[in-house]
Amino acid sequence: MTALAMVAEFDDVAGWTADAVELLGERHAVPAACRGTASPAALAWLAEACELAPGMRLIDVGAGVGGPAAWAAERFGVRPILIEPMPTAGRAAARLFGLPVIAADGRKIPLRPATADAAWCLGVLCTVRDKAAVLREIHRVLKPGASLGLSVVVARGPQVLQVPDGNHFPTCRELDALLEGAGFEVLEQLDQPGRAPLSWSRRADQVAAVVARRHRADPAYALAARQGERFTRLFATGQIAVHLIHAVSRPAVQPMEET
Numbered sequence: 001m002t003a004l005a006m007v008a009e010f011d012d013v014a015g016w017t018a019d020a021v022e023l024l025g026e027r028h029a030v031p032a033a034c035r036g037t038a039s040p041a042a043l044a045w046l047a048e049a050c051e052l053a054p055g056m057r058l059i060d061v062g063a064g065v066g067g068p069a070a071w072a073a074e075r076f077g078v079r080p081i082l083i084e085p086m087p088t089a090g091r092a093a094a095r096l097f098g099l100p101v102i103a104a105d106g107r108k109i110p111l112r113p114a115t116a117d118a119a120w121c122l123g124v125l126c127t128v129r130d131k132a133a134v135l136r137e138i139h140r141v142l143k144p145g146a147s148l149g150l151s152v153v154v155a156r157g158p159q160v161l162q163v164p165d166g167n168h169f170p171t172c173r174e175l176d177a178l179l180e181g182a183g184f185e186v187l188e189q190l191d192q193p194g195r196a197p198l199s200w201s202r203r204a205d206q207v208a209a210v211v212a213r214r215h216r217a218d219p220a221y222a223l224a225a226r227q228g229e230r231f232t233r234l235f236a237t238g239q240i241a242v243h244l245i246h247a248v249s250r251p252a253v254q255p256m257e258e259t
């Protein structure tokens, strides 16, 4: 069952964010709609690692409000498809960026096998208990040899205290094993991608300020804010960190024919 706080964080705030962007102007859209701790430096690393190029079909699993996919479309000319289970977030992404959104869970993506040239899954795995199911499903819809770009909030040690509701942080070692088990080969990893410049974070902060002004009294706002405070504390105390991964999809092993 999805934690109430996650619905507040990923769905209620998503809709409020789109409203605030419409007030402040479209230059605010991408920074405000990158909700998986993505900075332009992290997105650029993932885009270059995955060798994104014009016309490529990129699926973004757990796309949220669509900022990363919109950034990739604008900078690299890819054709994204967004997969997002939260209805208001999906509508917000379609409204802000006009991108195609499929309302679906990452464990059951309604696309045919081998349809995507690349996949992103950013800030999602720590919010999912069955990470293996999501990774297996991404592997199914990717073409053999295609790239997967991941941004994952990982646990730095065996214990993380005061975890935000609904989150399960994997360690780097657990993540490697999950990827291997789902049919991926990890090619490259990056710890602590660069921070966003002020020009970017200022726009995201302005949108957050409008959301706070309008919705501070809403119980969903308080729930989402508490999630954010817990993340901030865990990052500040070094218990969790953002980790980027570039992996490629190994071809599925064909069963041996009996003679």
Ligand SMILES: C[S@@+](CC[C@H](N)C(=O)[O-])C[C@H]1O[C@@H](n2cnc3c(N)ncnc32)[C@H](O)[C@@H]1O
Binding pocket: 010, 033, 034, 035, 036, 037, 038, 061, 062, 063, 064, 065, 066, 067, 068, 083, 084, 085, 086, 089, 104, 105, 106, 107, 121, 122, 123, 124, 127, 128
């Ligand atoms: C931290 S947000 C990141 C959103 C977006 N990827 C970004 O970087 O801006 C996590 C997203 O994962 C989505 N999510 C949670 N569980 C999911 C699942 N089982 N399948 C697909 N998406 C999921 C949430 O709805 C939310 O939009």
